[in-house]
Amino acid sequence: MAIKPLTQPSSASSAAISLSKIAVSNTHGEDSPYFAGWKAYDENPYDESSNPSGVIQMGLAENQVSFDLLEKYLEKNSSDPTSSGRVSSFRENALFQDYHGLLSFRKAMASFMEQIRGGRAKFDPERIVITAGATAANELLTFILADPGDALLVPTPYYPGFDRDLRWRTGVHIVPIHCDSSNAFEITPSALDSAYSDAESRGLRVRGVLITNPSNPLGATVKRAVLEHVLDFGALKNIHLVSDEIYSGSAFSDREFVSIAEVLEARGGRGSERCHIVYSLSKDLGLPGFRVGTIYSYNDAVVTTARRMSSFTLISSQTQQLLATMLSDEEFTAGYIETNRERLRRRYRMIVDELGRAGIECLKGNAGLFCWMNLSPFLKDETVEEELALWECILREVKLNISPGVSCHCAEPGWFRVCFANMSEQTLQVALARIHDFVERRRGNQ
Amino acid sequence: MLGSQEYILSKIASNDGHGENSAFFDGWKAYDADPYHPTKNPNGVIQMGLAENQLSFDLVEEWVRNNPMASICTPEGASQFKDIAIFQDYHGLPEFRNAVARFMEKVRGDRVRFDPDRIVMSGGATGAQETLTFCLADPGEALLVPTPYYPANDRDLTWRTGVELVPVICDSSNGFKMTRDGLEAAYKAALDSNTTVKGLLLNNPSNPLGTVLDREALSMALSFTNDKNIHLICDEIYSATVFDEPGFVSIAEILAESPDANPDLVHIVYSLSKDLGFPGFRVGILYSYNDAVVCCARKMSSFGLVSTQTQRMLASMLADEEFVGKFLAESAARLGARRAAMCQGLAQMGVGSLKGSAGLYCWMDLRRLLKAATFEAEMELWRVIVNDVRINVSPGASFHCAEPGWFRVCFANMDEETMRVALSRISKLVVQSKSGEARKQCRRRSKLEISLSFRRLEEIMMSPHSPMTSPLVRTMT
Numbered sequence: 001m002a003i004k005p006l007t008q009p010s011s012a013s014s015a016a017i018s019l020s021k022i023a024v025s026n027t028h029g030e031d032s033p034y035f036a037g038w039k040a041y042d043e044n045p046y047d048e049s050s051n052p053s054g055v056i057q058m059g060l061a062e063n064q065v066s067f068d069l070l071e072k073y074l075e076k077n078s079s080d081p082t083s084s085g086r087v088s089s090f091r092e093n094a095l096f097q098d099y100h101g102l103l104s105f106r107k108a109m110a111s112f113m114e115q116i117r118g119g120r121a122k123f124d125p126e127r128i129v130i131t132a133g134a135t136a137a138n139e140l141l142t143f144i145l146a147d148p149g150d151a152l153l154v155p156t157p158y159y160p161g162f163d164r165d166l167r168w169r170t171g172v173h174i175v176p177i178h179c180d181s182s183n184a185f186e187i188t189p190s191a192l193d194s195a196y197s198d199a200e201s202r203g204l205r206v207r208g209v210l211i212t213n214p215s216n217p218l219g220a221t222v223k224r225a226v227l228e229h230v231l232d233f234g235a236l237k238n239i240h241l242v243s244d245e246i247y248s249g250s251a252f253s254d255r256e257f258v259s260i261a262e263v264l265e266a267r268g269g270r271g272s273e274r275c276h277i278v279y280s281l282s283k284d285l286g287l288p289g290f291r292v293g294t295i296y297s298y299n300d301a302v303v304t305t306a307r308r309m310s311s312f313t314l315i316s317s318q319t320q321q322l323l324a325t326m327l328s329d330e331e332f333t334a335g336y337i338e339t340n341r342e343r344l345r346r347r348y349r350m351i352v353d354e355l356g357r358a359g360i361e362c363l364k365g366n367a368g369l370f371c372w373m374n375l376s377p378f379l380k381d382e383t384v385e386e387e388l389a390l391w392e393c394i395l396r397e398v399k400l401n402i403s404p405g406v407s408c409h410c411a412e413p414g415w416f417r418v419c420f421a422n423m424s425e426q427t428l429q430v431a432l433a434r435i436h437d438f439v440e441r442r443r444g445n446q
Numbered sequence: 447m448l449g450s451q452e453y454i455l456s457k458i459a460s461n462d463g464h465g466e467n468s469a470f471f472d473g474w475k476a477y478d479a480d481p482y483h484p485t486k487n488p489n490g491v492i493q494m495g496l497a498e499n500q501l502s503f504d505l506v507e508e509w510v511r512n513n514p515m516a517s518i519c520t521p522e523g524a525s526q527f528k529d530i531a532i533f534q535d536y537h538g539l540p541e542f543r544n545a546v547a548r549f550m551e552k553v554r555g556d557r558v559r560f561d562p563d564r565i566v567m568s569g570g571a572t573g574a575q576e577t578l579t580f581c582l583a584d585p586g587e588a589l590l591v592p593t594p595y596y597p598a599n600d601r602d603l604t605w606r607t608g609v610e611l612v613p614v615i616c617d618s619s620n621g622f623k624m625t626r627d628g629l630e631a632a633y634k635a636a637l638d639s640n641t642t643v644k645g646l647l648l649n650n651p652s653n654p655l656g657t658v659l660d661r662e663a664l665s666m667a668l669s670f671t672n673d674k675n676i677h678l679i680c681d682e683i684y685s686a687t688v689f690d691e692p693g694f695v696s697i698a699e700i701l702a703e704s705p706d707a708n709p710d711l712v713h714i715v716y717s718l719s720k721d722l723g724f725p726g727f728r729v730g731i732l733y734s735y736n737d738a739v740v741c742c743a744r745k746m747s748s749f750g751l752v753s754t755q756t757q758r759m760l761a762s763m764l765a766d767e768e769f770v771g772k773f774l775a776e777s778a779a780r781l782g783a784r785r786a787a788m789c790q791g792l793a794q795m796g797v798g799s800l801k802g803s804a805g806l807y808c809w810m811d812l813r814r815l816l817k818a819a820t821f822e823a824e825m826e827l828w829r830v831i832v833n834d835v836r837i838n839v840s841p842g843a844s845f846h847c848a849e850p851g852w853f854r855v856c857f858a859n860m861d862e863e864t865m866r867v868a869l870s871r872i873s874k875l876v877v878q879s880k881s882g883e884a885r886k887q888c889r890r891r892s893k894l895e896i897s898l899s900f901r902r903l904e905e906i907m908m909s910p911h912s913p914m915t916s917p918l919v920r921t922m923t
Contacts, residue, residue, distance in 0.1 A: 302459070316726070
């Protein structure tokens with residue numbers, strides 16, 4: 001049966017029952033254009049054979065380029081379920097609800113995170129807190145680091161889901177650190193200062209800075225110098241730093257990604273009690289369905305509290321077991337990381353080169369599952385309205401769902417996030433051809 | 447620099463809402479430090495504070511062996527791996543929702559239907575309780591909860607939500623049954639202190655009582671909540687642990703028979719942690735008759751979805767109607783037999799327990815063994831039980847019981863032999879107590895304060911933060 005959305009009370013009784021303020025707010029963010037495009041896709045999804053003129057989904061940051069590697073691993077390693085060793089562990093596994101998480105899983109995650117960083121940082125399994133996805137991790141950290149009414153500073157453009165994850169149930173505000181194309185959207189000291197003053201002038205107490213490194217939607221890593229500055233800023237203001245490193249394994253080259261963990265180690269751990277890393281396997285391994293998120297904190301009190309809070313959002317012990325085995329196979333993980341990086345780099349080059357041939361520029365990227373495309377030359381005026389009009393046009397006429405910069409709170413209109421890893425190469429080629437034709441038509445009309 | 451670290455965390459992070467600073471922690475510590483083992487450590491502490499269902503795993507394991515396709519890690523199931531791994535739709539796999547709805551219907555003897563579209567996932571019942579509270583109440587508002595109640599309600603319903611719990615006092619004079627007068631009194635007490643009540647939370651079957659609510663009680667609760675226009679939340683997490691008459695009646699059945707009742711007020715919380723014995727899989731279910739709540743809760747479920755690997759396996763298992771039928775019957779029979787053995791054993795030594803037809807525990811009456819009818823005396827007795835008798839049980843105060851002397855004793859998380867050992871130890875305690883020996887053995891602890899503040903929870907029986915490698919280290923009761 002159809003479930004009616006929140007807009008209409010469904011009660012037949014005379015006095016409608018009220019829900020909480022949180023329930024009736026729209027801070028969940030699902031009314032944004034980011035999600036509207038998904039509907040268009042759901043209603044008319046592209047399929048190479050059965051629906052070649054359907055909408056191609058380029059708004060979904062999923063990694064499907066390396067599944068064959070996982071499947072091959074499973075083929076080699078799936079044991080006979082009738083063997084008593086496997087089934088007798090079912091019981092223990094089904095009963096295991098310890099919020100510390102399986103030690104073997106935490107060790108495997110720590111080692112995987114170290115491998116991604118080329119061994120340039122060490123991770124202690126005792127500092128790993130498990131959560132059902134990075135969505136939960138980010139919300140949980142916010143509950144711990146900030147009170148309702150406080151603020152977190154977040155550089156724009158940022159992942160649209162943060163509006164829900166950081167604010168909805170926590171009552172915390174996001175104050176943007178405005179970045180722009182004049183310097184490739186890097187966080188500058190003055191932007192950081194402005195954001196802090198902005199919060200202060202609004203009477204908001206700033207509790208931390210949250211960066212995503214590599215960045216979504218920019219598809220670029222944060223430079224070491226910027227990390228150093230943000231750390232110093234945090235120390236000066238005595239506020240926290242959360243580094244969401246969910247795309248760390250999707251940097252196109254190991255050398256280009258610098259983790260906050262490395263910077264902290266280089267400083268001998270000075271100031272680390274203010275630092276927390278969020279990670280997940282949803283992007284690097286392409287396993288969003290499994291809900292595997294972690295918080296890594298250098299602060300003992302945060303680890304303890306986060307662990308207690310993780311009771312609301314633990315990872316299925318079955319999934320922990322599977323991943324403990326997979327990720328502790330260092331030969332497999334090393335091979336996976338390297339191959340995955342290479343394939344993503346190839347995809348990125350493919351799309352950026354083709355867009356370039358169509359006369360479209362993208363931000364120079366070096367990570368992630370998407371590119372940050374500049375369509376501002378195609379806007380009649382550099383306004384949000386024009387950006388949305390163009391987005392709508394691309395959705396309806398070109399039949400591509402891409403994400404408009406406004407949904408990422410980008411300060412400059414005209415930028416779009418285009419995902420390239422959630423489809424086959426053939427589909428990507430079809431999408432690129434459509435863009436090419438669209439641009440030609442636009443030029444022809446001018 | 448612990449001081450400066452502490453103050454830069456939030457109030458929620460710095461308060462005791464997590465519940466682990468309770469004095470009852472000592473019971474867990476004692477067990478973790480010295481866990482019973484029949485041969486390696488026969489004098490160790492026997493864990494009877496853990497409400498887990500371990501009696502019917504053989505049936506599940508057999509099913510798993512015979513159904514390798516249900517797992518995406520086996521050669522038979524691996525072709526599904528990719529589709530399952532990338533599926534992150536918060537509606538959940540349709541086959542999972544269908545199977546859960548069907549399972550819930552079977553548990554209720556097919557007397558009601560459940561709509562799969564109303565099933566919302568959560569991080570265990572722990573997550574479901576919290577999510578529902580976020581949807582129904584604002585900070586500072588309250589939910590009524592009959593006592594004695596599951597200790598972690600304090601954490602789940604109030605810690606991050608800022609909502610308060612107002613107890614509805616029940617006592618042994620009528621078998622701890624909830625009365626209309628009791629509900630009205632609690633409601634009035636809240637009003638008098640300017641607290642807005644948004645709902646009533648029932649746990650049926652009850653933890654810790656092991657009893658079920660009858661049709662009359664459920665109808666009364668439904669009419670009370672309709673009269674006040676407040677929500678009715680029924681946590682039915684133990685629904686399939688009913689092994690005897692009176693049988694289980696779900697709020698779903700009463701609602702179906704009450705055309706004048708407002709369905710927008712009714713919500714059910716469920717999980718597979720107790721009925722099936724799968725606490726590790728974190729399968730929480732929120733079922734609401736209120737469309738707006740379903741929508742909102744579903745959005746919130748992003749914070750606690752069930753792993754699709756687990757959804758897939760359970761979809762397969764719960765859709766196997768033959769297995770489900772066999773499991774439900776056999777599990778109930780085994781629980782019934784185990785409980786009977788436990789209660790008979792207690793009765794033989796003159797220890798009574800509340801008559802009940804459900805649950806993984808019994809509500810043991812040790813009032814006769816108290817030095818005085820006080821909670822201090824209950825605490826003293828409890829320390830004797832943990833430290834001298836070497837059994838971890840849960841004292842009534844941890845459940846906010848209004849009368850001292852009651853203890854919850856779990857029996858489904860061990861084998862029969864261990865239970866017999868536990869009974870013989872309790873028997874010695876009873877004998878010693880009769881002869882006054884217990885007094886001499888009672889060790890003093892430095893703090894025996896028990897706050898009976900119901901509005902702000904001070905102590906709850908919680909799991910230990912322990913590095914011990916005991917396989918059952920963490921639990922919520």
